[in-house]
Amino acid sequence: MNMVTQSIDRFDGKLKVTGQARYSGDHSLPNLCYGYLLQSSIAKGRIQSMDVSAAQSSPGVVAIFTPFNPLKIYSPAQAGEEGMISGDVIPLLQNPTVDYFGQTIGFVVAETFEEARDAARLVKLQYQTQPAIVELQAGLGQAYAPKSVSGMGATVSVLSDGVTSIDEALRSAPVLVSATYNSPIEHHNPMEPHATTAMWNGDRLTIYDATQWVQGQQRNLAAVLGIDEANVRVLCPFVGGAFGCKGSMWMHSPLTAAAARVLNRPVKTVLTREQMYSAVGHRPSVRQTVTLGATKQGELTALKHEVYSTSSRVKFFAEAAAHRTSLALYKSPNILVTHQIVPIDFAPGTFMRAPGVAPGMFGLESAMDELAVKLGVDPVDLRLRNYATAEPVHKLPWSSKHLDECYRVGAEKFGWSRRSPEPKSTRNGDWLIGQGMATALYPAHRSHAEVKIRFQSDGNVSVSAATHDLGTGMYTVLAIVASEALGIPPERIQAVLGDSGLTVAPVAGGSQTTASVSPAVAAAADSAIKKLIATAVSGTKSPFSGMNPSDVSYANGVVQASGKSVPFEAVLAALDRSAVEGSGIASPGEEEHKYGFLSFGAQFCEVRVNEWTGEARVTRFTSVMDVGTVVSQKTARSQVIGGIVFGIGMGLLEATKVDPNSGWIANRNLAEYLVPTNADVPHIDVEFLNIPDTTFNLLGVRGIGEIGIAGVPAAIANAIFNATGIRVRDLPITPESLLVDQKGMA
Amino acid sequence: MKAFSYKLAGSTDEATGTGTQSAFIAGGTNLVDLMKIDVMDPKELVDINQLPMRGVTLDNNGLRIGALEKMAYVAEQPDVVQHFPVISQALLKSASAQLRNMASIGGNLMQRTRCGYFRDVIMPCNKRVPGSGCPAFTGENRMHAILGVGNACCATHPSDLAVALVALDASINLQGPKGTRSIKLDDFYLLPKDTPNREHAIEPGELITGVTVPHTNWYQRSAYLKIRDRESYEFALCSAAVALDMDAFMIRDARIAAGGVGTKPWKLPEVAQALIGKRVSQATFEQAAEIAAKDAHPLSQNGFKVTLLKRTLTRALVQVGGGVA
CATH class of the missing domain: 3.30.365.10 (Aldehyde oxidase/xanthine dehydrogenase, molybdopterin binding domain)
Structure with missing residues (x-):
């Protein structure tokens, strides 16, 4: 395929600025009621008592779920594993333990959002409070080396022959800089709050959910709700920003779905901005020490990058600041990275735009500047x-x-x-x-992906996969790539995304969507063109009826053979076919x-x-x-x-x-x-x-x-x-x- | 938000005759916010937007600004821009364009503190619930006050406009069930002491009808300098309102106040006094600014405000007075 590069306007731009793009909180359904999270006001302890009587009799209240009257949520399949997973892995509302400030401890459902919110404020709580450690500094004494960080060991070292330790290499370096850098907890704050609208039809769940991964959400929801994956359909055609905090399943989604099931009514939950600071993840706080040993000419002889990052005591997450930077950037004969987790009584952390890399590059690239200053070398030259x-x-x-x-x-x-x-x-x-x-x-x-391409009798082509446009431009990218593959102007291509029922695509995270999904477009285009030609030669009413497929070609939306050139929509019309489609896959291979x-x-x-x-x-x-x-x-x-x-x-x-x-x-x-x-x-x-x-x-x-x-x-x-x-x-x-x-x- | 009733006031008398459970609403940019988070819960809102408390006029009696005029409008009035630049600048550095289009002058002067403990009903707060305690003294207090801090409260007053008006000796005009009165804005704001819930010398039912700023020619030599973490839509870490009466390089008179550092808009008469009769120089300004922080009581996270206050004043004085090589 030719290299494609185009500068066209965003396909979904007009829909968004005119309010026609419907986000997960924009769906109104008959008989809809509204969920509201009640969150803890302490960081650690137990709920001793929870008096919901006033809330229960508040206007419009439909139901109040609490640890003493829970919705059943099963543990997600991956719970307990250290490493790659994220989101809430401990089902909330199942017991009266409070592990962090702002933990969901109740779910109020009412006829309107305002009624649910008002009722939540009437719940009377008594806590038994325990001392909590809520910051990196206070938790350093409990720091430990985790089993894995970003798929590697907590300590990774590269030493040249004859060097027994990084410190030995540093000791013999003619020039040394060493400094400690700190960064705080940060929150994603996408413009669109997390929103979930859930409805059941018998044992089948349809859910509009703000997510970066419809198919991951489908699997996780099925697991925690105890139903078959095939019975869950997750829809999310538009995302109003995510930055990582919609990449995992957070508990408001299954709570909403479980409440809708129990109440036999559709339920919508839209998080408030305040709630998003403890319910949907954050970037952990990081303390990192970077030590560089170098020659007087500025050649690194040793690089040591030691990281502490906070992690919720109830949910492991490592902000891999050294592993994802210092093992990749500079040529140094000796490199050591270490990572320690500082457990704190705080809400779970998660991936946030350039996880590990964003804080890690602050440390490493500040240290390189300090070295450049010390040596009097230009920072670019260094x-x-x-x-x-x-x-x-x-x-x-x-x-x-x-x-x-x-x-x-x-x-x-x-x-x-x-x-x-x-x-x-x-x-x-x-x-x-x-x-x-x-x-x-x-x-x-890059991950495995499958794309479907469909020639339609209206003259348009759809290109689809269960991927997302987080505001990133994926609708536009897919239209451009399909346009190139099919020789059809991008205006005639309709990208269809954000539905778990579409062909497989990975989480729209890790900057991998374009690299994963776009390459499958070429294969899907080949397949769809083959189907189009096969269809063109097989039908008796087709202008190409009975021809050998190898004599028929396709170019720029037109089917051609023996002097005849017929647009694909005319071929489909002649055959009274609404569409033909093909699909293709693309996966990483041996090159990995x-x-x-x-x-x-x-x-x-x-x-x-x-x-x-x-x-x-x-x-x-x-x-x-x-x-x-x-x-x-x-x-x-x-x-x-x-x-x-x-x-x-x-x-x-x-x-x-x-x-x-x-x-x-x-x-x-x-x-x-x-x-x-x-x-x-x-x-x-x-x-x-x-x-x-x-x-x-x-x-x-x-x-x-x-x-x-x-x-x-x-x-x-x-x-x-x-x-x-x-x-x-x-x-x-x-x-x-x-x-x-x-x-x-x- | 708690349920409330709403009444559109047809006359000032009708408005001021309402009860203690009522709140006046003009632009609503602060009150409605606080009602949404349950920090304020008036039983009745009395809408005063149709009352005749309008107009920006300048005559020998001074600059009179109607309480219902919008911040954006006042900031752009030629009389204000030309004769009272410190007021125009303070307004333009407040909030955002959207808020300035909605918010009234009277409402701006009545806005509540941004202290996070005050704004979250799950936390104790002596201002919101007298006697419940103040976690800010040992907690998050980077944005808090270093001046006028009592034992009960260390929250800052958030208004920029009030700092400029206090500097210029403005008076606030009030109308209530007992009639009209006018007091110095500096006296209108109360120190928190042991009753941080009492923020203003306002009587039940009293309404701000406007503010009056004395007309002094040299107020046109004035400026508002606001230091903040971000360039727009952010409250002051520290601000300075400065007006100087100059005779060539000599300072004849001065008006100075600071914001972002006090539990009320902080008038600095001693700093002004220290400048009078002096020739402009960086050293003069620095020595005077030093006085500003002499009673400062910094908290665990806001010690930097002591230095910042002095620097902000010096920078503002240099900006207005010039004369620094």
Whole structure:
């Protein structure tokens, strides 16, 4: 297949801005009632008593489910396994134990949302409270090494011959930098809250659910509800942002479905913004120490990256900050990564945009900047001196790596050569100006997928799979890829997604959707064309009746043979057929074990910092990405811009504030949990190298959903150092870190 | 949200004659928010939007702003922009464009604190439930006050406009069942002391009809500087309202107040006094700013506000007074 790259408008854009796209909370059904989560107000203990009498008699209340009157929820099949799974693995409402603040301890169903919410506030609770550890610092004493981190051991080490330990390698390094970096708990905060609308028809469940994975949700719901998978249909054609927090099953979904079953009425539950801070995951807090040993010329001789990350005591999740970064980025003869879990009495964590990578690259790429400063070497040069031409652990070749070109193009576009390496050397009035850079990387993932293509008698073609458009542009990508494969304009292609009944596709997470689903389009197109030709020669009323299929060809929507050219819809009309369809699959193969697959990028950032009052603002950003073929220019660019905005939030603004005494979350709303406003976001210049990675897949595409954020907080911190001479190692970087010793004032 | 009744007031007398269980509603941008989260639960809302408390006028008696005028409108009035830039700037740096289009001047002055403990009914709060305690003293208090902190409450007053008005010696005009009166805005706001639930010197049934700012020519040499974590739609970590009366490089008079650091909009007369008769210089401004924080009592997370307050004042003074090489 030819490399495709087009710049067209988002197919679902008009539907979304005109309110025609129906999200999971937008479905109204006859006899619908509304569910509302009642959440705990303590971090640890037991519910001693729960008086629901006032709530029960509150207007409109249909039912109140509690640990003392539960809905039956079975344990998910994967419960207890450490590692890859996420979401709620302990069924809630099954016993009166409270393991974290904001845990769902009741489910109120009423005729309206407001009535359910009002009734929930009338439930009288008495707790037996136990002391809780709710922050990383307080839990360090209980830290332990988990069995696995990101599919590897908690400790991974690469030592060159004759070196017995990383510390030995570090001791003999001529130059050493070592620093500890901290990042707080962060929340995804997608614009669309989690919403579930569940209805039963006999023993069959249909559920509109905000998810990144209809088929995963289908399996999990079947398991916890104790029904056959075939009896669950999950629908989610539109997602209003997810960033990882809709990748797993959270308990409000099965509670809604179970209540609908018991009550024999459809039930809708839409989470409030406050509830989303404890019911649907977060990015754990990370403390990481990066130690670099290098020669005086800046060649790394040893790299040690030690990570502590918080994890809910009731649900293991490792924010793999070292494993997913320091084992992949730089050529160093000696590398050690370690990971320790700090158990806290807090809600379960989960994948959040660039899990592990986002905090890990803050540590690693800040440390590289510290090394560059210590050596007096240009930060870009330092990275080139440690350029890994093979994957550092297994020494596999890269499928396709042009990171050096990202640095070169980025430096050129940004004007890096004009940067003064001396801190505090550039100013504009009261504002100190600084420039910094960092590398971006993200693993290229790919999974098995199957796509169906259908020629329709109305002249359109549908392309379908059980995948998602999270706002990422997948509707547009599929239309473009199918358009290329079939020679039909994208306007005539209808992408159909977000239905568990469609052909198999993986979770729309890990930046893998385009790389997994798009390659199956070519196979599906071949199959559909073969079916179309077979149909064209078999029917007696067809213009191609009785011909040998090998004499009939297809091009650009037209069936051709012996001088006849007939559009496919005319062929179908002649045969009185509504459609013909074919399907195709694409899977990763042997190449998985022969190459290293990563996407790369270079992030260049300019900041201004007020020398009196310490506010740091990003004023300019250049990002150059090596992500393989870019199918849809416009939506791809939006993805990277979105990632950089996310990174500006992580760098300067975002932090979930937890009361150290009670585990209460102080900023459970979008007024006090700060994300960037338009005024915080400068012009962002995004460039794609657009070099196909055909070793990875037929189309040469790798993912772009997450790499945009990678390196951004480090680029900002490095630019702030260049502006002020102050090295900030704790995120977010707020004025208090930058008030030190600038105007010679205390 | 608890059930409530609604009444559209046809006259000011009708509005002020309502009971203690009532709340006045104008733009509703703060009240409705707080009702939704059960922090406020008036039995009756009295809609005052049709009352004649409008207009922005400037004459020898001063600048008079009707309580029902919208923040966005007042911020753009040429008289305000030209003669009272500190007021215009404070308004434009408040909230978001959408909120400024809805929110009234009177409502802005009555807005409640953003303290998270106050805003969540599952937590104790002396302001919301007197005597229940204040977890902020040992908990999340980065955004809290360092000035005017009593034993009961350390929440900041959130209004930017109030800081500018307090600096300029504005008065607030009230009308109630007993008639009309006018008091200095600085006296209108009460320190929390042991009764943080009492935030204003307002009597039951009293309504803010407007504010009056003395007309002094040199107020046109004024500015509002707001320091915040993000560039827009965010409350102040610290802010400064500064007006200077200058004779060449000499400071004849000054009006100064700070926001984001006090349990009420924090007027700084001693800082102003320290500037009078001085020649502008960075050292003069720094010495004066030093006075601002002399009574500061920082909490566990907001010690930086002591430095930030001094820096913010100095920066604002340099901006307004100039004269720094």
